[in-house]
Amino acid sequence: MKKLYTEGKYKSFSRWKKLKEKKRNEYRKAYLKHGRRNYLGLSRQQQWEKKARAKYETITAPQDFSFIKNPEGIIEFLSKIRATAKRGRNVFIDLNDIRSFTPDTMALLLSKIADRHFMSGMKPKSNAPSNSHLAAIFAQSGFYDYVNSMRTPKSKGFALLHTKENKMVQAEQALELIFFATEKLYGKPRFHTSVQRVLLECMMNTHGHASRNPSRHETWWAMAYSDPEEKRASFTFVDNGIGIFESIEIIGFKKNFELFVLNKDNRDILKDILNGEFGSRTGDPRRGKGLPAIYSAFRAGKIRNLVVVANDVYGNIGNDEYRILKSPFKGTFLHWEISNE
Amino acid sequence: MSDQDCIRLSIARDFSEIPGPRWRIEGPKSGEEFYETVLLPRFQRALESQKKLFVDLDDTAGYATSFLEESFGNLSIRYGAQTVLNSLILKSDDEAFLTEEIERYIKEAKPK
Numbered sequence: 001m002k003k004l005y006t007e008g009k010y011k012s013f014s015r016w017k018k019l020k021e022k023k024r025n026e027y028r029k030a031y032l033k034h035g036r037r038n039y040l041g042l043s044r045q046q047q048w049e050k051k052a053r054a055k056y057e058t059i060t061a062p063q064d065f066s067f068i069k070n071p072e073g074i075i076e077f078l079s080k081i082r083a084t085a086k087r088g089r090n091v092f093i094d095l096n097d098i099r100s101f102t103p104d105t106m107a108l109l110l111s112k113i114a115d116r117h118f119m120s121g122m123k124p125k126s127n128a129p130s131n132s133h134l135a136a137i138f139a140q141s142g143f144y145d146y147v148n149s150m151r152t153p154k155s156k157g158f159a160l161l162h163t164k165e166n167k168m169v170q171a172e173q174a175l176e177l178i179f180f181a182t183e184k185l186y187g188k189p190r191f192h193t194s195v196q197r198v199l200l201e202c203m204m205n206t207h208g209h210a211s212r213n214p215s216r217h218e219t220w221w222a223m224a225y226s227d228p229e230e231k232r233a234s235f236t237f238v239d240n241g242i243g244i245f246e247s248i249e250i251i252g253f254k255k256n257f258e259l260f261v262l263n264k265d266n267r268d269i270l271k272d273i274l275n276g277e278f279g280s281r282t283g284d285p286r287r288g289k290g291l292p293a294i295y296s297a298f299r300a301g302k303i304r305n306l307v308v309v310a311n312d313v314y315g316n317i318g319n320d321e322y323r324i325l326k327s328p329f330k331g332t333f334l335h336w337e338i339s340n341e
Numbered sequence: 342m343s344d345q346d347c348i349r350l351s352i353a354r355d356f357s358e359i360p361g362p363r364w365r366i367e368g369p370k371s372g373e374e375f376y377e378t379v380l381l382p383r384f385q386r387a388l389e390s391q392k393k394l395f396v397d398l399d400d401t402a403g404y405a406t407s408f409l410e411e412s413f414g415n416l417s418i419r420y421g422a423q424t425v426l427n428s429l430i431l432k433s434d435d436e437a438f439l440t441e442e443i444e445r446y447i448k449e450a451k452p453k
Contacts, residue, residue, distance in 0.1 A: 169368035171361040175402045193436055196403025204362050204407055289406040 056092035066102035091124040103225035107236040111221040161225040167217040174199035177224040181233035184226035194302035201290035202237040210241025232339040240331040243311035267322040309333040347393040353400035363407035372411030398433040414450035
């Protein structure tokens with residue numbers, strides 16, 4: 001039981017002690033208030049963002065957040081993230097100002113920020129797009145598994161996209177993506193043999209050619225997106241390998257091929273590869289079947305709006321648009337669509 | 342064609358509804374595995390009994406070119422393109438172009 005010190009000297013001591021404690025508390029309140037002065041009037045989310053931006057270097061996502069429509073903008077955005085992380089600085093990815101978006105960019109962004117080499121082992125912070133529909137898409141994609149965020153946005157009641165990643169050729173995972181997309185599109189899951197073939201060819205290309213080291217294999221990312229209201233589904237496949245044009249077979253092919261003499265570029269090589277010229281040029285009929293098979297599916301109308309981006313080439317096969325990118329893209333990217341028409 | 346005239350093989354039923362890549366090291370249900378475990382034994386049985394091998398390509402999720410090239414191409418390397426073409430009947434209602442594609446792989450197959 002505590003003894004109450006009520007006699008003379010103890011009373012003055014207690015009074016002094018109380019005064020000291022009061023001064024200490026007031027000082028502490030003033031100190032904390034001073035520290036909070038920059039955050040007065042802000043919501044908790046806003047306070048979190050402001051603190052994050054102070055310690056992190058902010059990289060703002062382009063308003064046109066679409067790799068198939070704005071490849072240079074997205075490449076520049078990703079390059080800034082890479083450069084900042086490489087310098088050892090923490091990255092804050094600002095998604096607030098995104099106005100237009102295509103789902104292909106999601107797969108690309110995920111493949112980069114999940115790559116420890118790309119992010120130099122750092123985990124970035126991020127906010128959510130101000131548009132609630134886009135915020136839900138980001139939440140469904142698994143993006144917030146790879147970034148720190150104060151509050152993960154709520155996803156919609158039904159999923160719009162499905163993502164897979166692996167190093168091996170996984171036909172079952174390809175089928176899962178197709179079932180996800182076709183269920184949304186047709187009302188029930190069903191095979192789509194052309195998309196299955198395209199996905200398998202992409203996985204095999206990554207497994208066999210994306211890495212210079214034959215004993216190492218790059219990770220591929222594949223995403224299916226389907227919005228029943230749009231009546232179409234899109235598929236995106238991406239890897240962070242060396243790209244189609246830097247694979248060993250292509251380098252040898254370029255050296256031997258007369259295009260080098262005629263000073264043509266990778267756009268022409270891409271067209272030749274799509275048309276199946278590559279296999280015949282190297283003399284190995286087993287090689288070079290993947291992209292021609294994908295192109296055949298496109299020409300047969302089984303897939304639409306095919307886009308291929310690798311190294312310094314952007315090929316929008318659907319629009320017959322081939323151009324050299326201002327900044328090279330590290331890896332290989334393919335995107336295509338199917339519809340229920 | 343009756344069972345007296347041919348030996349039947351359905352890839353979906355006898356191997357997998359979800360065929361995979363070219364080689365085993367790439368992933369499961371490869372063309373290499375299909376060739377060694379299903380296609381080659383059935384083809385050998387067909388040859389021994391002087392029947393044709395009827396291969397049903399339907400009801401699968403879809404084929405990679407390398408899967409078909411590895412399996413039927415190896416058959417051609419082993420027995421010769423003409424023998425294989427004479428002994429094989431291919432059925433593909435889902436994707437009619439597959440029969441032509443496989444015949445091309447058989448004709449173009451070369452030892453590695």
